[in-house]
Amino acid sequence: MATTTLPDPERLAACAREIADAGRDLGARGWTPATSSNFSLRYDDTHAAVTVSGRDKGRLSVDDIMLVDFAGNAVGTSARPSAETLLHVQMYRRDASIGAVLHTHSHNQTVASRLYAPAGLIRFSGLELQKAITGYTTHDSELDLPVFPNTQDMPELVDQVDAWLDAGKPLHGYLIDGHGIYTWGRTMAEARRHLEAFEFLLAVELDLRRLRA
Ligand SMILES: CSC[C@@H](O)[C@@H](O)C(=O)COP(=O)(O)O
Numbered sequence: 001m002a003t004t005t006l007p008d009p010e011r012l013a014a015c016a017r018e019i020a021d022a023g024r025d026l027g028a029r030g031w032t033p034a035t036s037s038n039f040s041l042r043y044d045d046t047h048a049a050v051t052v053s054g055r056d057k058g059r060l061s062v063d064d065i066m067l068v069d070f071a072g073n074a075v076g077t078s079a080r081p082s083a084e085t086l087l088h089v090q091m092y093r094r095d096a097s098i099g100a101v102l103h104t105h106s107h108n109q110t111v112a113s114r115l116y117a118p119a120g121l122i123r124f125s126g127l128e129l130q131k132a133i134t135g136y137t138t139h140d141s142e143l144d145l146p147v148f149p150n151t152q153d154m155p156e157l158v159d160q161v162d163a164w165l166d167a168g169k170p171l172h173g174y175l176i177d178g179h180g181i182y183t184w185g186r187t188m189a190e191a192r193r194h195l196e197a198f199e200f201l202l203a204v205e206l207d208l209r210r211l212r213a
């Protein structure tokens with residue numbers, strides 16, 4: 001039986017271009033400061049294309065994207081995948097419809113994560129932009145964005161996300177305290193829309209807090 005060597009260079013390059021396009025846009029918005037953030041695309045049923053650790057995510061080139069399996073191991077390269085790869089592959093493993101995962105460190109994401117960490121979540125309601133999240137059809141709904149404690153221990157973070165999902169609670173993204181946001185979508189376009197929506201909702205929430213103070 002013929003064996004195929006992974007990754008297919010053309011397929012990986014196509015993933016890399018899509019990831020680099022997203023990174024350029026998110027970097028230009030100031031959401032990926034100082035090499036922070038990481039991005040990925042589903043490659044197949046058991047692999048993902050993910051950013052190499054430590055690269056400038058606003059200026060990615062094809063060499064800055066690599067293949068990993070769903071256990072987070074590098075495939076076909078000695079490059080080091082994102083330190084947070086396990087949070088990406090977790091989503092692909094848990095939901096076969098997820099095709100892209102984005103993680104950024106915007107100012108609003110970081111400030112909001114610190115403010116709402118004690119509550120454990122931010123609940124958005126009454127905002128038209130909640131409808132930018134797939135499945136939400138009216139402003140008259142509640143959209144929860146959990147805030148998990150930060151840790152450098154990725155399996156511990158994975159467990160926190162698993163616990164939320166295993167409790168049957170809807171999850172479209174999450175903040176990590178003092179750190180940033182994770183969100184995803186069926187496609188890169190949907191993941192980008194979700195990220196943009198959460199960033200907007202967080203900015204509104206922070207402004208309302210300031211103005212009401
Ligand atoms: C440069 S500080 C941010 C990192 O610690 C990490 O949170 C991050 O988002 C980027 O890590 P990376 O390993 O490059 O994917």
Ligand SMILES: [Zn+2]
Pocket residue numbers: 036037038084103105179180
């Ligand atoms: Zn990070």
